[in-house]
Amino acid sequence: MSLAAEPPNPAPTAIAARRRWMGILARASRAELDALLESAPPLPPHRRLRGPETGLVMARGRQGGDGAPFNLGEVTVTRCSVRLEDGTVGHAYAAGRDARQAELAALIDAALQDPGRQAALLATMIEPLAAVQAARAAQDAAKAAATRVQFFTMATMR
Numbered sequence: 001m002s003l004a005a006e007p008p009n010p011a012p013t014a015i016a017a018r019r020r021w022m023g024i025l026a027r028a029s030r031a032e033l034d035a036l037l038e039s040a041p042p043l044p045p046h047r048r049l050r051g052p053e054t055g056l057v058m059a060r061g062r063q064g065g066d067g068a069p070f071n072l073g074e075v076t077v078t079r080c081s082v083r084l085e086d087g088t089v090g091h092a093y094a095a096g097r098d099a100r101q102a103e104l105a106a107l108i109d110a111a112l113q114d115p116g117r118q119a120a121l122l123a124t125m126i127e128p129l130a131a132v133q134a135a136r137a138a139q140d141a142a143k144a145a146a147t148r149v150q151f152f153t154m155a156t157m158r
Contacts, residue, residue, distance in 0.1 A: 021112055021126045022105075026094055028129050030101035037104070040124040041117065044084050046107050051080040052099035078102040084110050 025033075037043070056074040063070070079093045080102040090110025094102045108125060111117050 018109075018113070021122070022092070022109055024126055024129050024133060025092060025105040025108055027133055028101075028105070030098050030104070032129060032132065033101065033104045033108070033125075036125050036128060041120045043107050043111055044086075044114075044117075046082040046084050046090075046110065048103070049081040049083050049089065052078050052102045053080070054078045054097050054099070080106040082106045082110055084114075086114070088113050 055077060057077050059072040059075045060069050061072045062068065075095060076097055077093055077095055078097055078099055078101070079091070080099070081089060081091045082103065083089050088110045090106040090108070090113070092102050092105030092109055094105055108121065112121050112126070
């Protein structure tokens with residue numbers, strides 16, 4: 001069978017866009033979601049498919065960022081899946097035990113898959129959350145950089 005006869009994969013840009021907004025929603029707090037929902041267009045009716053359910057996942061790390069993986073410990077996570085009236089399914093995982101946060105994130109994920117709602121939700125929800133998260137990451141990086149030890153002078157003291 002030739003490669004041309006196989007069905008095409010979903011657009012890589014659509015997958016990357018969804019991956020991005022799901023990550024942003026997973027890192028957002030419930031307070032941030034609630035605050036932004038006030039100015040966002042109304043979300044569609046939905047029903048729960050799964051959850052919200054709270055459980056544990058194993059967090060893994062690497063020494064130095066590139067060493068052999070090891071288990072750090074367990075992290076509490078809440079997941080939820082919802083279906084809109086048109087059949088679109090949204091999923092979300094959120095650290096912690098906040099069931100409403102996971103349900104809101106899943107509902108926003110489902111609504112973002114609708115091309116008619118996507119632009120408005122990206123502008124009112126995702127981009128403001130991304131900006132806040134980027135600023136928080138830059139602040140954390142600056143804090144960590146201030147404690148970094150430079151070993152260059154010790155190596156040249158021989």
